[in-house]
Amino acid sequence: MQTRYRGDATRLAAGAAADKFGLVMTLGGDGTVNEAVNGLRAVADESGRPAADLPALAALPGGNANVFTRSLRTPPDAVDAAGRLIEDLASGRERCIGLGTANGRYFTFNAGLGLDAEVVRAVEGRRAHGLALTPARYTRTALRQFFRVTDRRHPAISITRPAGLCPDPVYLCIVSNSAPWTYLGGRQVNTNPDAGFDTGLDLFALRSLGTVSTLRTLRQMLADRADPPRGRTVRTGHDLAAITLAADRPVAFQVDGEYMGEAEAVEFHEIPDALRVIGLPDSRADWRDQRQVV
Helix, strand or coil, rough: HHHCCCCHHHHHHHHHHHHCCCCCEEECCHHHHHHHHHHHHHHHHHHHCCHHHCCEEEEEEEECCCCCHHHHCCCCCHHHHHHHHHHHHCCCCCEEEEEEEECCEEEEEEEEEHHHHHHHHHHHHHHHCCCCCHHHHHHHHHHHHHHHHHCCCCCCEEEEECCCCCCCCCCCEEEEEECCCECCCCEEEEECCCCCCCCCEEEEECCCCCHHHHHEEEEEEEECCCCCCCCCEEEEEEECCCEEEEEEEEEEEEECCEEEEEHHHHHHHHEEEEEEEEECCCCCHCCCCHHHHH
């Protein structure tokens, strides 16, 4: 069944869970997956049903970045991915993975407050005007936002939990449930390479948006390395059960690459064993192996 409007996948997935279907399959991007996951979890939260009693999710890549499906090592081509999922279903390969919540909304791979969400907002505006999203257009949009639009002088975001993680205000904060953070075409962008579906949440924040320090951090994020970015302006946290962010003014907010509006406070929580998925993703697998399926 084809979705017709934003939120339709949530309604359809919730109906499938209420009717006790065994499987929900999506063909779309990360936004479609996120909606379906929130539909499944809405039924679980209302009824108290465990994840094992919900329909399993089989996600086929049909968007631009497809971060979630790549995190599950699903082939990037939808036909190849369908063949893999058929094999997994026939062999009974499935498992439960952890999710995160941001102000009550579930997310599969990341959510963010600040510059990254500003870029998501700008990209969605261009897509609304009929412009196709390509890695080149995404890069140009991010550069334009960084150099011409975002406030690079007055950091607005405070990390209030965990206490002491970063006493200074930051310009952006990305909370990850898996790695990588995103992709530029076939190239991985990693903020927290150790993030995984079987651990708590990981955090990445920048205390400065100076050109030199930001480019240095970006180079680390694009490098073929297993360590998170480091530097005087970088703050990271691993395997966190809860994170609280507060802002002194409304700041752009995104969940799984979808713009959620502006927020002045966001509560993040780890939700272990929250979703059945088809396949056997290794939550802490070497993300460098992903290049084999990109």
